[in-house]
Amino acid sequence: MKRKIDADVAIVGGGIVGCAAAYYLAKRDVSVVLIERSVVGGEASGRNAGGVRAQCRNRSERLLAMASIELWKGLETELGFDVEYVQGGNIRLATTEERMDDLRSEGEEELAAGLHVEVWGQDEVRRRAPYLSDIFIGAKYCATDGVANPLLVPRAFGWAAGRIGVQVLEHTEALDVEVRGGRVAAVHAQCQEGELVVEAPWLIHAAGPWSSELSQTLDVDLPLHPLRVVLAVTQPVAPFFTEFLSSHDLKVYARPARSRNIHLGLHGDRDTTFDKRTPPEALCQFQRVIEMVPCLRGIDILRTWSGTLAVTPDGLPIIGTVDGIEGYVLATGFSGHGFCLGPIVGRLLSERIVDGRPSMPLDEFRPSRFQHRVETSDSLAFCSTLRPSD
Numbered sequence: 001m002k003r004k005i006d007a008d009v010a011i012v013g014g015g016i017v018g019c020a021a022a023y024y025l026a027k028r029d030v031s032v033v034l035i036e037r038s039v040v041g042g043e044a045s046g047r048n049a050g051g052v053r054a055q056c057r058n059r060s061e062r063l064l065a066m067a068s069i070e071l072w073k074g075l076e077t078e079l080g081f082d083v084e085y086v087q088g089g090n091i092r093l094a095t096t097e098e099r100m101d102d103l104r105s106e107g108e109e110e111l112a113a114g115l116h117v118e119v120w121g122q123d124e125v126r127r128r129a130p131y132l133s134d135i136f137i138g139a140k141y142c143a144t145d146g147v148a149n150p151l152l153v154p155r156a157f158g159w160a161a162g163r164i165g166v167q168v169l170e171h172t173e174a175l176d177v178e179v180r181g182g183r184v185a186a187v188h189a190q191c192q193e194g195e196l197v198v199e200a201p202w203l204i205h206a207a208g209p210w211s212s213e214l215s216q217t218l219d220v221d222l223p224l225h226p227l228r229v230v231l232a233v234t235q236p237v238a239p240f241f242t243e244f245l246s247s248h249d250l251k252v253y254a255r256p257a258r259s260r261n262i263h264l265g266l267h268g269d270r271d272t273t274f275d276k277r278t279p280p281e282a283l284c285q286f287q288r289v290i291e292m293v294p295c296l297r298g299i300d301i302l303r304t305w306s307g308t309l310a311v312t313p314d315g316l317p318i319i320g321t322v323d324g325i326e327g328y329v330l331a332t333g334f335s336g337h338g339f340c341l342g343p344i345v346g347r348l349l350s351e352r353i354v355d356g357r358p359s360m361p362l363d364e365f366r367p368s369r370f371q372h373r374v375e376t377s378d379s380l381a382f383c384s385t386l387r388p389s390d
């Protein structure tokens with residue numbers, strides 16, 4: 001027999017976006033059922049590099065990131081859980097004049113937008129970060145950027161949401177969305193005990209790179225593709241830096257964890273696949289970190305893992321309602337930036353549903369930028385295009 005649950009809002013996806021939305025909605029006395037086919041934080045939200053940064057972002061994402069960092073500062077108190085958030089700074093390094101020019105012009109834009117960054121010349125890099133190799137001719141630094149532990153954050157949101165009434169259903173897969181009279185009516189799902197129907201007039205669809213599967217049941221094609229990103233963790237070392245270090249030229253980044261291990265990541269060389277196995281060549285590529293931080297030579301890499309990003313054609317997330325299907329809200333396609341953005345996006349989604357509009361503009365992320373409507377013989381359908389419509 002089918003089990004039926006009524007709610008004001010159904011959320012599909014227990015990543016940071018779905019869990020944050022659930023939490024902020026429940027705080028506004030909205031009844032929420034969150035459906036997660038594996039476990040909360042089991043995908044990118046719990047497998048990422050933990051970077052919480054506002055610098056080096058597209059202009060509209062930067063505003064969201066700056067607002068999100070304001071939330072991050074109070075998150076541990078808000079959620080009642082230590083998520084190892086620390087504003088240890090973020091250094092973007094340059095080995096070439098060309099890269100330095102990019103950092104300088106980006107820095108000017110950021111300062112004009114109210115984000116405090118510093119552009120360092122070679123002497124300043126040596127003085128401020130003497131552990132770096134001398135190949136760097138300069139850098140851009142943002143002191144308010146930081147990191148948190150991704151293993152803890154989505155779960156902390158999920159636990160906090162559960163405490164204030166959200167039904168968090170793990171091992172439950174959303175299979176189909178029912179629309180009645182042009183409005184979302186129910187989500188049909190499968191859990192271990194059998195079939196489940198969540199009757200709700202709103203659906204937040206936050207299923208990361210798998211979002212296209214469910215949206216297709218509504219004839220909405222999302223231009224998302226998966227991208228595998230590999231990370232590694234070293235043996236513990238005595239702490240000697242606090243910053244998230246990133247070199248675009250060496251295509252490598254590193255950041256310290258509270259556990260004293262160092263987490264390493266790779267830029268570029270990413271595979272368009274849902275396969276989470278570490279490609280054999282990745283281990284060699286992590287060696288590039290020694291060119292950035294020479295004293296890491298000889299340190300063991302303990303293990304590697306990977307996560308799957310959801311990437312859109314313009315690199316910006318898809319956030320907002322879908323024309324023609326009342327109550328259907330998309331929040332997906334966060335690429336490599338969604339961990340930082342999760343808290344603010346969750347809060348803005350709750351405002352969209354409760355107040356009718358979010359307190360910050362989300363227009364640049366609207367789903368319709370990828371959609372054009374086509375008249376079919378019996379229905380109005382959406383098609384994706386591989387370029388923004390305007």
Ligand SMILES: Cc1cc2nc3c(=O)[nH]c(=O)nc-3n(C[C@H](O)[C@H](O)[C@H](O)COP(=O)(O)OP(=O)(O)OC[C@H]3O[C@@H](n4cnc5c(N)ncnc54)[C@H](O)[C@@H]3O)c2cc1C
Pocket residue numbers: 012013014015016017018035036037038039040041042043044045046047048049050051052053172173174175206207208209210211213214229230231306307308309331332333334335336337338339340341
């Ligand atoms: C290796 C790596 C490093 C990264 N580093 C950073 C970083 O330093 N800083 C940063 O800001 N971002 C980073 N990111 C990006 C960030 O992790 C993602 O943008 C963010 O976690 C996306 O969150 P989400 O909630 O949209 O999706 P996800 O975390 O992918 O969650 C989606 C959830 O939906 C569930 N789901 C899918 N289909 C269904 C269904 N039919 N029914 C029920 N549940 C379903 C999945 O099981 C999953 O749990 C990184 C990502 C990776 C992979």
